[in-house]
Amino acid sequence: MSIEITGVSKRFGDFVALDDVSVSIPSGGLTALLGPSGGGKSTLLRIIAGLETADTGRVQIEGVDATNLSPQKRNVGFVFQHYAAFKHLSVARNVAFGLEIRKKPKAEIRERVDELLKLVHLSQFADRLPAQLSGGQRQRMALARALAVQPSVLLLDEPFGALDAKVRKELRDWLRRLHDEVHVTTVFVTHDQEEALEVADEIVVINEGRVEQIGSPDELYDRPANDFVMRFLGPVTELGDRLVRPHDLQLLPPGSDPGAASGLVKRITRIGFEIRVEVAVGEQTVTVTLNRNEFLALGLHAGSEVQVRVAPEVAGAESRSQVVGAV
Amino acid sequence: MTTTLTSDRPAVTRRPIRHGRPLTRVSGLGFGVAMLWFSLLVLIPLTAVVVTATTGGWAGFWEAVTTEQTLAAIELTVGTAFAVTLVNIVIGTMIAWVLVRDRFFGKRILEIIIDIPFALPTIVAGLVLLSLYGPKSPLGIDIANTRQAVFLAFLFVTLPFVVRTVQPVLAELDRDVEEAAMSLGASRITVFRRIILPSLTPAIAAGAALSFARGVSEYGSLVLLSGNLPNQTEVTSVRILSSIENDNLDSAAAVATILLVISFVVLILVDYLQRRLVRRG
Numbered sequence: 001m002s003i004e005i006t007g008v009s010k011r012f013g014d015f016v017a018l019d020d021v022s023v024s025i026p027s028g029g030l031t032a033l034l035g036p037s038g039g040g041k042s043t044l045l046r047i048i049a050g051l052e053t054a055d056t057g058r059v060q061i062e063g064v065d066a067t068n069l070s071p072q073k074r075n076v077g078f079v080f081q082h083y084a085a086f087k088h089l090s091v092a093r094n095v096a097f098g099l100e101i102r103k104k105p106k107a108e109i110r111e112r113v114d115e116l117l118k119l120v121h122l123s124q125f126a127d128r129l130p131a132q133l134s135g136g137q138r139q140r141m142a143l144a145r146a147l148a149v150q151p152s153v154l155l156l157d158e159p160f161g162a163l164d165a166k167v168r169k170e171l172r173d174w175l176r177r178l179h180d181e182v183h184v185t186t187v188f189v190t191h192d193q194e195e196a197l198e199v200a201d202e203i204v205v206i207n208e209g210r211v212e213q214i215g216s217p218d219e220l221y222d223r224p225a226n227d228f229v230m231r232f233l234g235p236v237t238e239l240g241d242r243l244v245r246p247h248d249l250q251l252l253p254p255g256s257d258p259g260a261a262s263g264l265v266k267r268i269t270r271i272g273f274e275i276r277v278e279v280a281v282g283e284q285t286v287t288v289t290l291n292r293n294e295f296l297a298l299g300l301h302a303g304s305e306v307q308v309r310v311a312p313e314v315a316g317a318e319s320r321s322q323v324v325g326a327v
Numbered sequence: 328m329t330t331t332l333t334s335d336r337p338a339v340t341r342r343p344i345r346h347g348r349p350l351t352r353v354s355g356l357g358f359g360v361a362m363l364w365f366s367l368l369v370l371i372p373l374t375a376v377v378v379t380a381t382t383g384g385w386a387g388f389w390e391a392v393t394t395e396q397t398l399a400a401i402e403l404t405v406g407t408a409f410a411v412t413l414v415n416i417v418i419g420t421m422i423a424w425v426l427v428r429d430r431f432f433g434k435r436i437l438e439i440i441i442d443i444p445f446a447l448p449t450i451v452a453g454l455v456l457l458s459l460y461g462p463k464s465p466l467g468i469d470i471a472n473t474r475q476a477v478f479l480a481f482l483f484v485t486l487p488f489v490v491r492t493v494q495p496v497l498a499e500l501d502r503d504v505e506e507a508a509m510s511l512g513a514s515r516i517t518v519f520r521r522i523i524l525p526s527l528t529p530a531i532a533a534g535a536a537l538s539f540a541r542g543v544s545e546y547g548s549l550v551l552l553s554g555n556l557p558n559q560t561e562v563t564s565v566r567i568l569s570s571i572e573n574d575n576l577d578s579a580a581a582v583a584t585i586l587l588v589i590s591f592v593v594l595i596l597v598d599y600l601q602r603r604l605v606r607r608g
Contacts, residue, residue, distance in 0.1 A: 051510070072512045078507060080506070084501065087504075087526070097511055097513075098511035098512055101511060101512045101513050101517065145511070149511060149512065
């Protein structure tokens with residue numbers, strides 16, 4: 001394990017930011033700390049970096065107890081949401097900063113900076129000031145700067161949060177591929193579940209200062225530990241007293257399954273390839289998503305009578321996993 | 328290299344950097360008013376002083392400014408203003424730091440007290456200094472009629488300048504940037520020297536220039552305590568006044584012209600130094 005967090009708590013006055021949090025982060029992986037704003041995930045990241053000290057608990061980095069180490073001595077790279085660029089230094093000197101601090105020979109610094117700028121595709125901007133770069137370019141510069149000192153872990157705090165949607169998506173893919181090349185243990189904080197599901201090898205869901213669940217994106221999406229994780233990771237709807245994903249529900253012509261609930265179609269919304277059907281079942285409004293072909297085969301319109309049930313393959317998988325979980 | 332990225336559009340970064348644009352009718356009017364105002368209040372009076380200074384010819388001007396008494400006054404004034412400015416750069420930055428970064432009891436009161444030397448009528452400041460550090464000092468410190476009195480008076484009236492120029496800039500500084508430098512291995516001193524100081528330099532320079540200018544022009548706060556002894560504690564403003572009282576307007580204007588030139592040179596120097604320091608990082 002690269003980062004070992006045990007029993008970490010942190011308060012800010014009356015506000016409990018972290019409450020007895022324990023997490024193990026594997027070496028070489030790309031781990032997301034996912035949760036709503038104010039849930040404590042950024043605080044946890046800052047505690048790992050030493051920018052914040054925990055009230056109780058311990059932090060180990062690469063087998064070394066780092067709990068009382070200053071941020072300078074932890075050898076972590078940190079990337080901030082708002083880039084934290086050194087505004088008065090050129091892009092190349094921003095990247096060189098950590099190496100200059102370590103008093104590396106000039107030639108070695110130049111070589112390493114060139115290499116890193118190439119890695120983040122900023123070679124042609126080496127002599128620009130950060131103010132002359134776009135947001136995405138600035139964040140890549142910050143990433144190169146953090147990687148320059150060859151950190152044992154790379155920490156990113158909402159790294160794409162300040163960027164517009166298109167650039168965010170590009171950088172997200174690029175981070176994934178960069179990580180496949182560099183292989184440094186990476187932890188990033190995000191409140192965007194899509195970002196976490198797409199990029200991370202492992203996701204730690206944090207809410208109200210507590211870890212809700214740790215697992216791979218598939219595990220979290222398919223087998224959420226509780227309603228919070230289920231709701232946070234994707235769309236949900238209620239059928240009876242069950243919480244299900246709208247795409248796990250099936251619509252049937254009336255009278256096809258005696259066990260299924262019956263209702264009336266209230267509203268049909270089409271979003272590209274996806275059709276969203278709202279069905280009134282008794283007092284409840286159940287949302288079901290279908291693809292275009294399924295929808296056309298049913299021939300639905302507002303006011304149609306339908307039956308709703310959980311798709312049999314999903315119900316089967318669930319009952320099997322519950323059995324496995326019980327053993 | 329297997330990673331690729333499509334966002335390096337040159338359009339984002341090839342923006343030509345231009346300062347200002349040609350005058351339109353409205354902005355031309357604004358420019359005209361600004362120039363007229365500036366001319367009436369600054370350029371014309373200053374020119375008048377220079378013209379008066381040279382009515383006695385170059386020889387008269389030279390004679391007026393090279394008398395022993397005048398030279399001593401210029402040396403005292405400029406030297407003390409310079410020393411006081413150096414002190415203010417260090418202490419003023421420190422006070423600004425404490426006011427912005429630390430939380431302590433009485434901070435609000437200190438915030439207000441800082442401005443008192445600036446807001447106080449200077450002659451009142453002079454009176455305060457005289458009663459504290461004069462012959463009847465309750466502290467037992469008597470620096471009346473000495474050069475220390477001039478230094479102290481300058482120090483008193485110029486205190487707020489560096490504090491007030493540095494404070495807002497320091498408050499606006501991004502703490503992330505300091506944390507980034509720290510996680511890259513920079514000690515607190517290195518962070519201050521290489522990250523914070525370059526951002527503060529323009530503000531410090533502006534404060535220093537104001538502090539120097541105020542020192543050179545000071546009259547009220549020192550006139551009571553310094554004793555105005557010729558060749559010893561007489562500053563240029565006192566020298567100019569006594570020339571005028573002796574009906575020697577040309578000589579007064581000559582000294583004033585020298586002060587003008589010195590102030591002008593200092594302002595240019597400060598600007599130049601500030602630019603160099605910022606670029607060095």
